[in-house]
Amino acid sequence: xxxxxxxxxxxxxxxxxxxxxxxxxxxxxxxxxxxxxxxxxxxxxxxxxxxxxxxxxxxxxxxxxxxxxxxxxxxxxxxxxxxxxxxxxxxxxxxxxxxxxxxxxxxxxxxxxxxxxxxxxxxxxxxxxxxxxxxxxxxxxxxxxxxxxxxxxxxxxxxxxxxxxxxxxxxxxxxxxxxxxxxxxxxxxxxxxxxxxxxxxxxxxxxxxxxxxxxxxxxxxxxxxxxxxxxxxxxxxxxxxxxxxxxxxxxxxxxxxxxxxxxxxxxxxxxxxxxxxxxxxxxxxxxxxxxxxxxxxxxxxxxxxxxxxxxxxxxxxxxxxxxxxxxxxxxxxxxxxxxxxxxxxxx
Ligand code: ADP
Ligand code: F6P
Numbered sequence: 001x002x003x004x005x006x007x008x009x010x011x012x013x014x015x016x017x018x019x020x021x022x023x024x025x026x027x028x029x030x031x032x033x034x035x036x037x038x039x040x041x042x043x044x045x046x047x048x049x050x051x052x053x054x055x056x057x058x059x060x061x062x063x064x065x066x067x068x069x070x071x072x073x074x075x076x077x078x079x080x081x082x083x084x085x086x087x088x089x090x091x092x093x094x095x096x097x098x099x100x101x102x103x104x105x106x107x108x109x110x111x112x113x114x115x116x117x118x119x120x121x122x123x124x125x126x127x128x129x130x131x132x133x134x135x136x137x138x139x140x141x142x143x144x145x146x147x148x149x150x151x152x153x154x155x156x157x158x159x160x161x162x163x164x165x166x167x168x169x170x171x172x173x174x175x176x177x178x179x180x181x182x183x184x185x186x187x188x189x190x191x192x193x194x195x196x197x198x199x200x201x202x203x204x205x206x207x208x209x210x211x212x213x214x215x216x217x218x219x220x221x222x223x224x225x226x227x228x229x230x231x232x233x234x235x236x237x238x239x240x241x242x243x244x245x246x247x248x249x250x251x252x253x254x255x256x257x258x259x260x261x262x263x264x265x266x267x268x269x270x271x272x273x274x275x276x277x278x279x280x281x282x283x284x285x286x287x288x289x290x291x292x293x294x295x296x297x298x299x300x301x302x303x304x305x306x307x308x309x310x311x312x313x314x315x316x317x318x319x320x321x322x323x324x325x326x327x328x329x330x331x332x333x334x335x336x337x338x339x340x341x342x343x344x345x346x347x
Pocket of ligand 2: 175176
């Protein structure tokens with residue numbers, strides 16, 4: 001717990017950027033200023049803290065950013081922060097600028113750095129910023145909603161052309177260790193197959209069998225949503241084409257999923273969390289992470305938050321699989337029915 005009221009706070013964004021981070025930065029700056037605090041923007045994540053890349057933030061510095069993707073504070077991956085020397089330099093910079101409270105917007109890695117700063121007396125609050133949704137203590141992370149909508153819209157477009165050419169399409173979405181974007185797109189796009197790091201057992205033959213069966217029963221396209229953690233979409237497409245005889249294309253959506261104007265949900269939740277971070281600091285709290293669960297924003301101890309884990313919802317996975325199934329019997333084979341009708345017409 002902080003002993004005295006803090007006067008100066010800093011804010012930084014760290015790890016992969018996520019749409020909505022700007023809304024959170026804006027909220028921290030304006031809530032802080034509104035409560036009589038000085039607010040410092042730390043550029044390029046922990047790198048800026050270690051190398052003293054800091055600027056004073058005024059209300060106008062965060063004008064016109066709520067609708068913008070990315071982060072105006074820039075972000076970085078900073079290996080030096082994992083060393084004792086890096087931490088010491090970061091603490092020194094905080095002291096130099098009088099930064100007594102720090103809001104860190106990022107994921108689990110960023111919280112580990114924040115926890116080390118807290119051990120040196122800096123009051124830290126973490127906000128969940130990642131498109132991957134893979135933070136154990138919260139069912140919402142800043143950026144996921146925008147990213148999954150971006151991916152969904154892109155897959156809709158791929159589906160149009162895929163269906164026109166009667167092709168198989170593999171669409172690779174982000175998520176190196178977590179399949180949330182893949183799972184959501186699987187349901188939202190009605191994908192025929194979803195390959196997630198948490199679920200896929202690398203049985204490619206099962207995917208091939210599914211494609212062949214769907215074709216037999218009249219499906220003219222086949223969308224496979226493949227998470228980045230499984231990867232290898234291009235070579236998978238070649239193998240599927242060779243095994244099925246069907247034209248197969250791979251599309252890797254990549255970093256487009258990290259950009260773009262944030263959705264209303266990301267703007268509103270990020271703004272709320274940014275305000276909460278300042279309020280927690282003003283209430284003398286430190287080593288906390290803000291999360292959103294069961295309709296409520298709340299804060300968690302940083303070590304407890306880091307120890308929490310969550311998996312993808314088994315039921316939602318079942319939903320994705322259940323709704324992609326064609327539920328047809330061999331007697332309902334559309335191609336055979338069509339051929340029989342044509343044969344009768346000719347006779
Ligand atoms: P995320 O915050 O999204 O999980 P990273 O894992 O890339 O992203 O972490 C972001 C940054 O947090 C790292 O570049 C590093 O500066 C810092 N960080 C990560 N792990 C640690 C650690 N164990 N100790 C101190 N700092 C860390
Ligand atoms: O932000 C999370 C994430 O998008 C992961 O899904 C992905 O594996 C990673 O970032 C890639 O980050 P970068 O290309 O910036 O190293």
